[in-house]
Amino acid sequence: MTLESSSRPGRAAGSPAGEGETPSPAGGPEDLLQESEREPGHPPRQRTPVVAARRPGSWRSRFFRLEARTAPYLYISPFFLLFAVVGLFPLLYTAYVSVHQWSLLGGQGDFIGLDNYRRVLADRYFWNALRNTLSIFLLSSVPQVVIALCLAGLLDTQLRGRTLWRMSVMLPFVVAPAAVALIFGNVFGDRYGLANSVLEAIGVSGVAWHTDTLASHLAIASMVNWRWTGYNALIFLAAMQAVPRDLYESASLDGAGRVRQFVSITVPMIRPTLLFVIITSTIGGLQIFAEPRLFDTKGLGGSDRQYQTLTMYLWELGWRVRDLGMASAVAWLLFLIIVVFALVNLWLSHRAGSLSRGSRRTSRGRSRRRTPAPPTLEAP
């Protein structure tokens, strides 16, 4: 870890970790911090000379050296401790549960190796749930990102009452999923729903939203999109606002229209943000639960499990069939599926990135330096 990267979160993390563990006398990272603050433009200095120069060989200098090396880790440790407690431990414990017979009420049983995985993979409802999950994920995530991108493009223009519009796209996000399900439940009623009344009014026969597999996926995807599009649009908007305006000026001098500017400047400039949104949508989309769970009252995804997703399947195994062993196996399979999807995403975007770099090397190189760092998920 370089000094630059360690000192920043160290400062941000505040004192708790530092206070508790090592009292930090002058000469520790704080000194370095101040120096680097004094000369903001300069690259950080090497840390060894600063510390070691003071009293070479003494226990104090050894202590400082140790501190300089460990303090940054201590500063950032709260996050990792938290991650260990709420991220890593459950993950490993789930793996432990998944290789045992484990009843929800009865607790731990015998070690049975990969039997739970075998039973899950042999269950036709697992494959059904996997299909539903992928279908709902594609129907929700793809339009969601595209619409959010266009919406952000519109919000980025000189609109009258901009703040109002920007706030209102966020509105669906703050509505509780249960309330969303209630509203959409009325819209997508098979017999007396609003959507079907409208369809029938224009002479189209009603759609069986809860019975037909594709229709149910569309209905659920529309719930998800309604909730998340505005949220993603705001993330895009934040990235778009950081795109240097002179690029647009030059482009319009060159005769590029609005659409051309959007496609050729805005979208490439916010690529890291785009990637971030795509990956988070993928993770969210594959874990989708609340909307399909609330689409009917039984929570099994319809009479023929037309819209039972993997997380609902997991819930069914864990809390209805009360077999935590199998449920944990599903959790791990889902985790692996998500990892695969994230890797595919990364690979695709790297490919896309290298392609576009290849074709417009010069403009890319220049713009890159100027792009302020939006959330980056690319490997360092």
Next chain:
Amino acid sequence: MQTHDAARAPHPGGAPGRRSRTGTRGGPGRKALAILATLALASTLAACGGGDDDESADGKIRLTVATFNEFGYEDLITEYNEMQDEVVVEQKKAGQANEHQDNLYTKLAAGSGLSDIEAIEVDWLAALMQQSDAFVDLSDPEVEGRWLDWKTEAATTDDGKLIGYGTDVGPQALCYRADLFEKAGLPTDREEVAKRFTTWDDYFEAGSEFVEKVPDAVWYDSSGATAQAMINQTQYTFEDEDDNVIAADNPDVKRIFDTVTSYSEQGLSTRLPQWEEDWVSSFQKDAFATMACPGWMLGVIEGNSEGVEGWDVAGVFPGGPGVWGGSYLTVPEQGEHQEEAIALAKWLTAPEQQAKAYTAKATFPSQVEALEDPVVAESKREFFNNAPVGQILVQQAKAIEFIPYKGPKFADIITAFQQAIQRVDEGQESPDEAWESFLADVERLG
């Protein structure tokens, strides 16, 4: 209280949903994130440290009672708190039975976190009886004979341990739309209706007649609900007394399945699954004329039928009396103040208190004495053409001889059963296909 009373939209415990979105981010968010993380960690550790908040500042013991839907206990708890000094009682209400059930199972499994008193529904009773060690034995000579016999028997283990005190029961009656009956030329007076529909054959025959004369409406509200009402009249449906699954071989199960699906195909059913939005809406559309009506259903009908006139209730149930739903109060072993909790549970389920709960939320009492109480026995309901609801339900409750045996897999199998019926209703499968896939589901549940 009632089975599957999901009101509208059930609420799963914690949706693992899309929380990842708010995850780590770089840049300006870092500082906020770090602070947040520190705070979260600090609070986690503090929570782990376990502040004992069972005793409030004034030295009183704090008791919690966890219920779902409506138990009608609000005023009773206020009364109890005023009555004595050592204990402060608090009620934790879950909106939905499902939500309460998930919470109960999770915390039973975890071994901590339950309330001092936990309400349970009769459908989960069997699964919980298998964990009877997790509950305090409530048997007590003082309360012997307080409840209808079958109510206590269902909650008593083989070695005589009573794990729950009965609260309410759901004796079934028949609710009907007198105005639609009149259109079809059927008797509208509740006494005559009661005489007319003593068997299922009578009931379905009249239904066939009805749908011919009133083409806009059908006979009953839901195929799945009607099937459930019929199951409530069978002692052993899906499991025998040793909890062996007999769903596939039990002729009663096949008979109920065939009856319901064939009458559904003849147009007697709305073909709507119970509790769904469309089912709720159908009350406003004059879509059907009758429905199985356990005591607690009266409140549901009234709520869904605002502005609709013509509902009445008859003191009969086709094929004989049956019971649908009903709950118990249990005292989990993990509670710290079991003695106080038992005293409270005893008080809440005493006849006088349950009669008050009945007045508050129409939860029909399971206590013998409460059935004699004029507050219950002479109660009427204006919405149902001023029917003597108390008298009808008391009569239905007293006629019950047994309640259906519900083993640990009952709830899962009946869900699969109703889904099979729904697949026929929705035209996705023929009755034969649906029966086959039901058998496969039962096989899968093991």
